[in-house]
Amino acid sequence: EVQLVESGGGLVQPGRSLRLSCAASGFTYDEYAMHWVRQAPGKGLEWVSGVTWNSDTTVYADSVQGRFTISRDNARTSLYLQMNSLRAEDTALYYCVKDISTTISGDLAFGVWGQGTMVTVS
Amino acid sequence: SYELTQPPSVSVSPGQTATIPCSGDKLGNKYACWYQQKPGQSPVLVIYQDTKRPSGIPERFSGSNSGNTATLIISGTQAMDEADYYCQAWDRSTVVFGTGTKVTVL
Numbered sequence: 001e002v003q004l005v006e007s008g009g010g011l012v013q014p015g016r017s018l019r020l021s022c023a024a025s026g027f028t029y030d031e032y033a034m035h036w037v038r039q040a041p042g043k044g045l046e047w048v049s050g051v052t053w054n055s056d057t058t059v060y061a062d063s064v065q066g067r068f069t070i071s072r073d074n075a076r077t078s079l080y081l082q083m084n085s086l087r088a089e090d091t092a093l094y095y096c097v098k099d100i101s102t103t104i105s106g107d108l109a110f111g112v113w114g115q116g117t118m119v120t121v122s
Numbered sequence: 123s124y125e126l127t128q129p130p131s132v133s134v135s136p137g138q139t140a141t142i143p144c145s146g147d148k149l150g151n152k153y154a155c156w157y158q159q160k161p162g163q164s165p166v167l168v169i170y171q172d173t174k175r176p177s178g179i180p181e182r183f184s185g186s187n188s189g190n191t192a193t194l195i196i197s198g199t200q201a202m203d204e205a206d207y208y209c210q211a212w213d214r215s216t217v218v219f220g221t222g223t224k225v226t227v228l
Contacts (some may be wrong), residue, residue, distance in 0.1 A: 044220075044222040045208050059215050062123070095164060100167075106152060106212045109170035109210075110155070110165070110210075111170075113164040114164065116164065
């Protein structure tokens with residue numbers, strides 16, 4: 001069974017940092033691009049960042065560019081999101097998401113989602 | 123920045139067809155995906171690359187994309203289809219989600 005389990009969320013003060021982790025299992029992890037998508041309480045979906053299968057390309061939403069860093073460890077089948085200079089508007093449920101492809105391009109789609117980890121900046 | 127616009131809500135009677143539009147500039151030149159999200163649950167991919175259904179998604183879900191509008195069609199809508207639906211596309215190295223549509227099965 002394909003599983004994505006996020007951890008690392010919590011309550012943090014504005015300006016501080018937090019690191020999210022995602023443990024993947026049930027599929028060949030190094031064959032897929034991975035992403036983080038967030039959802040503020042009662043709001044819609046917002047893509048945050050993505051990384052290709054071999055980490056040669058990382059992409060970010062304008063809202064987090066320069067503050068957040070995505071990374072992956074294929075040996076540990078894990079995905080990470082380092083979040084610095086956190087703001088109140090970063091408060092959201094953060095989902096770890098598996099792409100349907102190895103690369104990040106126009107035909108991407110988010111095939112599997114974790115349950116999310118909540119980040120509250122206050 | 124690129125925007126995808128959806129109606130806030132769509133109502134449909136059981137057994138009827140629900141049509142959910144997603145509008146964006148020249149969206150037909152890009153691939154569109156659709157996600158279903160039920161309350162308290164994570165989103166689920168129901169359509170990708172405009173018209174393809176992932177395994178396990180019922181045949182009553184279909185999609186199209188042309189001009190400035192992508193459309194999700196739910197034929198023979200069931201009570202279990204009541205959910206929020208989001209379209210998604212890729213533009214200039216950024217993933218864009220639509221504003222979301224709440225589908226109510228009356």
